Amino acid sequence: MDKTTHSFQAEVKQLLHLVTHSLYSNKEIFLRELISNASDACDKLRFEALDNSALYEDAPNLEVRVLVDKAARTLTIRDNGIGMSAQEAIDHLGTIAKSGTKEFMGRLSGDQQKDAQLIGQFGVGFYSGYIVADRITVESRRAGLKAEEGVRWSSEGTGDFEVEAITKPTRGTDIILHLREGEDEFLTAWKLRGIINKYSDHISLPILMQKEEWDAEKSEYVTQDAWDTVNQAAALWTRSKSDITEEQYHDFYKQISHDSEPPLAYTHNRVEGRSEYTQLLFVPKNAPYDLWNRDRKGGLKLYVKRVFIMDDAEALLPSYLRFVKGVIDSADLPLNVSREILQESRDVKAIREGCTKRVLSMLEELANNEDQAKRDQYAAFWKEFGAVLKEGVGEDFTNKERLAKLLRFASTHADENVSLADYVGRMKEGQDAIYVITADSLAAAKNSPQLELFKKKGIEVLLLTDRVDEWVLSHLYDFDGRPMQNVTKGAIDLGKLQDEEEKKKAEEAAESLKPLLERLKTALGERAKDVRVTTRLVDSPACLVTEEGDMSAHLARLLKQAGQ
Ligand code: ADP
């Protein structure tokens, strides 16, 4: 293949510009990104080689090497993973296949710290090399192809890239960074070792660097022929809990999630019984930008006996726990397991149930903690992920009760964080229902005329303003034996809370107002099912209610907005 020139996809150009200009203060993350790509490439090879061990050629030990050439001012990240064919290099390094890139650009805040975090979440990793390099050359050969079928991809990271065929005897990929002027610190071995230790310690492959020795004559460090391993290279979850520090858990979390903050909570267990597996699960502090994207990747990685099988193994957790990150390492699943098999597998079912219970326990531990600080953490969690967790009330029948206890609402008594148990604890003598109102916003809920009577009587009403709340209500009929009653629906019977005097007055009024009601009914015709005298209003002359069992007005509005 002759040398050919290609143009980057428009989005890539934009992205490259942003990456190089906005991430400068966090530049060392490029090494984490490139090592993580190298590690992914080795995982992919290991997986493909399950069916075809010839792919290992004569190099079965997967590894990453970081090489420095001071004279040429290059830094190379070399792996012997799956490699790329010429077409793959063109496709994978010249375009962004993932949807959401536009969204990413829109989300860049200008705050470099935050933006660097986003970069990781989006997996625009490769381009981060251009923060420190003014040219990147990639030399690669896909496992299984002939030595002559290697590819050299090269670009200054502006408009175009060049591709040509090369002969590359060794399988895998070299990412060669031609460092920008002034970036010589990335030629220093101890600096690089420090970054690797910080960001890539838990990569389960060895990351090797050449040793250096002080040369007194030249009065500088000289690179030796010997290599040593810089990282720990043992998959964290396979180690015993007692040997792992909190900091190591946090670092591991940051590495798999690309989050810059430590997790809110984590749990690490070897599970035996119906299915044998290790679980290491994290609840993040902050919601990712794409929590509501339908085609967003899930956060669990599946391994089978330490062999990486897949990212985004959505069968392992219900979707309402999609914010959880972590690793499952199964001892029972077959190594050639596919997504289809996962959906059917009884082992997976057991893992899914086990993980769900664990995550709920972690959350309960925070929510019910005696320590106020922990309960505050739960409140913070709820702010970020509550709307997602709520979906579980309708989706997970087995854990509905547990989920109901974890719900938090605003109410007429407190602006946030009211649990159903708090509500029940504050119920008035003689009150037997849990009253809720659904509305578009907190202000609309609070000012609704439907609440007048409740306010007058000091009865607490939960204010439900999330889009999913209507749906949640349709699955949560009661709590602790008390029915949930939407105050915008049907006739409100306050039962023993109603005073007899008022009731009688209303009945009399209904009697004397009959002719008026009849006239209103005729005037409104089809548009109203009924016109009634009510005790629920205090100051307002009239309000709309829907029939018990009908869609609430709020839901009707939502559906109308959605074009239904
Ligand atoms: P991501 O890792 O999230 O896919 P990157 O921008 O980091 O995004 O990498 C883009 C793509 O380039 C990868 O998905 C992969 O197909 C390819 N790639 C990058 N580095 C390597 C490598 N060392 N070996 C093989 N393929 C690679």
Ligand code: MG
């Ligand atoms: Mg990557």
